[in-house]
Every structure is written in C-alpha cells, then in structure tokens.
Amino acid sequence: MDDPEHPASIMNDELARQLTPAQTKAVFHIDGPLLVIAGPGSGKTRVITYRIAALIDAGIRPHNICAITFTNKAASEMRQRTIALGTAPGAHISTFHSLCVTILRRYADKAAIQPNFSIYDDSDQTKCIKQAIKDCELDTANFPPSRCLDTVSALKNSLIDPDSFKNNADDFFSKTLAKVYMRYQHILAERNGLDFDDLLMKAAFLLRDNPDVCSELGNRFRFLLIDEYQDTNHAQYKIAKALVSSHNNICVTGDPDQSIYRWRGADIRNILAFENDWPNAAVVKLEENFRSRPEILRIADALIAQNKNRKPKKLIPVKPPAANITIAASEDESQEAQTVVQQVKDLTGRGAALNDIAVFYRVNAQSRALEEAFIRGQIPYQIVRGVEFYNRKEIRDILAYLKALVNPDDEIALLRIINTPARGIGKTTTDAVRAYAASNNIGFFDALKKAGDIDSLSKAPKAKIAVFVNMLEQFKTHLTDPVAALAERVFIDSGLKDLLQAGGEEDKDAVENIYGFISKAAQYDRQTENPTLLDYLQQISLFTDVDAYDTSADRVALMTLHSAKGLEFENVFIVGLEEGLLPHERSDTDNEDELEEERRLFFVGITRAESNLFISYARYRTIRGQLNRAIPSRFLYELGEDFTNRNVENQCCYDDAESQEIQHQALEKGDLVRHDSFGLGTVREFIDMGEDSIAVVKFNTGQTKSIMLKYANLSKI
C-alpha cells in the first residue's frame, strides 16, 4: 500500500490519485481543527504521513510541525516515511512522553524541576512508594504498594496534585493516601526523579501556569497532529489543548472502537467530544478497509456491534473475499501452542514468510508455552515484550552508574552501584550515610563526599567510600565524551566487566548484553545532532522492546494484544479465547465498560489480520502452576450467527463422560448457589446455551468465576 520509493513530493498528481476522496480531504484540509475517525486498516497512518508532507509542500517549515504517535516505534517509522515521500526532515515526531521530556528540560526553571532529572521506571517507583508508606508509618498489608501506585498514577493522569487531593479527601482512607502521595512526591523530588506520569502532569501544569510558555510553544509548533487520539488521557488532552490554544491547528486521528488503554487513564470521551472542544472542526470518516478480507471484517463487525456504548460504524471491505478463518479447541496450552506451530509450518510450506505471521495473547505469561513450542518446532520467533532488555540486571547496573553521574541526587542509582561490584560497603554503612544526609538536609552523594565527618563510621568504611566517590568523580571528567566511550569506560573501570568475566556462562551473556548496549549508544552518538549522556538516558527510559521490534526480520512475532495495536499481518493467531483470560478475570465483567474494553481488545486483534485468522482456546489451562478447567470465551459466540454455529460449536467437542450425567439446569441472575470448592455465591449472569450454559457467579470468597454448568456441580439453593 505504501510507496516509500516514490521520488516525487506529495503534490504530485499521481500520488494524490492514489488517495480516496476521504483520504484526500484529510490530507489537504490544512487550516483549523480536524477530526479523522478512522477504522482499522483505513490507511490512517498513511494519511498522517501524507498530511505532514502536504503541510511542508504548502510552505510550512518542518520545524513548525509536531506529530504525536503512540509508541516510539510508530514515531521513527513515520519519520522515515515522511522523508521517503521526498519532504524535508525536521518535523518533531515523537510520543507524548518524549515531547514532555523535551519541554520540561527546556523550561525546567518554570516547571520547578532540575533539567537533569532521572526518569523513574516501575521498579524505581515501587521502591519510592514503599519508602513513602513506611515514612507515613503505615502497614504495606493495608496499603499495598501496587494499589497505592495505581491510585497515584490515576490521580496524576487526572492532573490532581497532592495538595488538591489532600484538600478534597474526606474519608480516612483518602486522607491517609493523600499523605502517602505527598510523601512519595517529596521523595521523588529529593532524588530529582520524575515518574512516567509526572512527565505528563508537570508538563500540563507548566503550560497551565505559564501563558508565555504556551504561546512560545504555539509559535514553535504551528501544526499539531495526534495519532491514536482515542487513547489519550486527561493530562495529554490538556497538554494538546494548551499547545494549540493560539492557533487551533490540531488534527487528531483515532478509532473509538480501538480504545484499549482505559486502565491507564485513557479517556475515550476525548475523541467523542472533539467536536465540542473545537466546534468548527472538520470531520472526516475513513471507513474503507484496505487491509482485511471481507470475511474477517464481518466477524469483527459482529463482535464490536455487541458493544452498547459506541457510535455505530461500518467496516467497508475493499479486498475481495479469500479469507481463512479457523476456531480450534485444544486440550491445554502446550497443545494449543503445538497446533499454532503446526499451522505456521503449513503456512510457510505454502510460501508464507515468517514475518507475515503473528501470534497474539492477552497476558505475557502465555508466551512461555508458545516459546517452548517454537523452539521445539525450530521456527524462528521474536517475543515483543515491554522492557525486557532494559530490565536485565547488568543493563540496570550500567545504567545506574550513568544515571548517578548525570544526577547525583539519584539515591536509587547510587545505592544500586555502591556495592556492585562488592566494595565492602554494606547496609550498615549506607544506612549511616542516609541518616547523615537526612539530618543535614543534603543529598546522598553529598553525604558520601562528607563521609569523613560521619562519627558513627569507622575508618575502614570511610576509606572505601572515598575510593568509590573518587571513582565517580573521575568518570565525571569524561561527561562530554561520546556516550558509548563513556559507557565502556564505566563498564571497565568500575570493575563490572571483571566481575562478569570471572563468572559463569550466564555472565558471559551479560557481557555481550552490555556490549550490545554500548553499540546502541554508539548508534545514538552517530545519529544525534548534539548527543549528551543526559539526553540519551532520558530517551532510553521511554524506550521499550516494542520499539526495537524488527518487522523485517524473518521471524514469527509473538506479542500481547495491546502491543499489536497499529500493526498488520497476513496471518494472525489469537490464542487463549477463554473466560477469565479474554475477557480477563481482573477486568470486572459486571462492569459493562470494562467488558467492552476487553471486547475491543479482541476486535483490535482480529482486525490486524489480512487473510488468515486462527483463533484458539484450550479446555484446560495451567495458571500459576494450577491446572484449571477453561470455558470458551463468550466472545466466540459473538462473531456472528452463521460463523459461530459452523465453527465454535462443532469444534467444541466435549466428550467427557461426566457431561452426559449432569442435566441442563436453568439459573437466573440473583440465584444463590453452592459450588463444591468455592462454596456459596450469587449468580451475576446466566448465559443460556442449552447444555453449554455458563453461569457467572460471585462467590462469598470475593472472587468471580465463570462456571460451565455441565462440568461444575453447581446447586441452586
């Protein structure tokens, strides 16, 4: 579909002729707000790319264009494509988070932060929130760190700062949580760290409180384009609104049916209410689908039509019919994986390339069984996962060294490296230094420098600390060296390399990984105009493995349904279509909104497929080491009458003897029931499918389960 080799610029007639009328309108309607409602496979990304080119062709300087994508990968692809269209480079194309880093660094003083901030990831955040809970003298049993973090994250995404949260807290729990939030922010500030949500919140507050910054940025970015607008949260919405307040040249594209990040604060109302926010907005709908065969679109359509809370939208196929859709049942997850591998072999036998094949699943844990099957079947694959690479111990170690050089207040980084490799500086010593830092109101690194003055320390640890401090100071004299050179110096001179080389086979991989890291840094040094260590560290904090996913490598891609957004494949497998997995049990299926989001997730998966779609579920699945009986997902029955009858039920061959014995029993919502192992519960939902009927029961243990009546002995009371 794309034509990156075309040498001409966008205004070239021939290129313009490749666009549909709707696409043409979206590309060339240049002034004022524009909403592009674009279904899956409608060439949305292509439209944005052409639009950037069209703006430049119309005389807008690339420098004045800002495009926001959902992932770094999408950003770098878009950069390449605009250049391939023959337009000048220089447009700012990045994610919201990267844009905020840029803004916060430039206006650090006005945002009341230091520009050399560290970006705190998940595990750093967990450490800080645990500290905060402890400082507030609370028990982690009543205030679990993960719950607290989730709440804090939601507050930040809604732009509620600790003070206003505290002022509005009226019950005991909120008041206590307000203290934790306050303390957590205080700890981050002390360490000169920002978490992911801070990047958005601080940028939003900066723009809110500084009209001059707002208009300066409005001048800089005279055209703002936002992709995947259905997944913006409140903070991002406010940032966008502030950025265009002086000119209203905003163009957003998205699809409400593909909104799958509600749990992260995404607010689908942002796209639904776009025309209220910008009343003179032009609206373009892209409903033609250039990606999938009509059979695939038909079941996608039938599925998504089950969502009540949506604006109806058709998927109009352009390709002729020729799809293969299969629903297969397996005994368990390893057999399911084996079936996938077998099917992959069939496909490649018929000439399919491995990178035309993808396998999607709901949770990362499902990748294990698949991985084993692919290894056994000797089929090259790549798992596209969140932050695998940067989460490795050795990478975190070297990163901690580099972070500590840039941001001496980063206590987490310093504590990580102070005794790695072992320098005889243990907990007793570091506790004494921390106490000294706290009582003298200085940073951890300053306290280390003054370790000689700490009375509670004896001579030996003082000397060891001095050696450590000298080493870091020595590294700091090389701060302006190329990042790769500095990273290698640190790796060798810190003793990390010797430590790893003395180790076993696993540590050999670790050395390899660090050299992989160094060559990535070298690539950064080469490709960046003004490379600095600070910039590099802040950039890679926002980088995930998904961004490193190599679409051209001849390997089957394995990823979660969430990661699949924006991608397309000739052949798609979706595994684990079971109650509890898709829809996931952690999403409250009583809550219509959450159930609908799970349905959209399945919809996103289906609409990635061009021609061949394989859907599968297992009758048994091992979850956390426990073998569980699985029930086919309710979504399978929503794929359309003819399709469901022909495929699901015929393939659901339950031949267990016990199924004969249990007679069909009708239940109703509200019925009190007893289960052999879960005890008493209340029926929340009853899906009557004859002998395949399913009851969704909320048990008194607190858990909600979907029970297939013919398997479980569920008696009505």
Added chain:
DNA sequence: CATAGCCGCCTTTTT
C-alpha cells in the same frame, strides 16, 4: 559484611 536459602507475595494490559 557477604552469601545462601527460604518465605511469602503477586501476575493484565504499557509509556
């Protein structure tokens, strides 16, 4: 102060 071994916790999805 370092290390090994054990206990208990959690596990949706990601920038």
Added chain:
DNA sequence: GGCGGCTATG
C-alpha cells in the same frame, strides 16, 4: 512458577 525481601549462618 518467579521474584523480592528477609534471615540465619559463615
């Protein structure tokens, strides 16, 4: 079945 954190031991 995996990891972080704690404890007991050297």
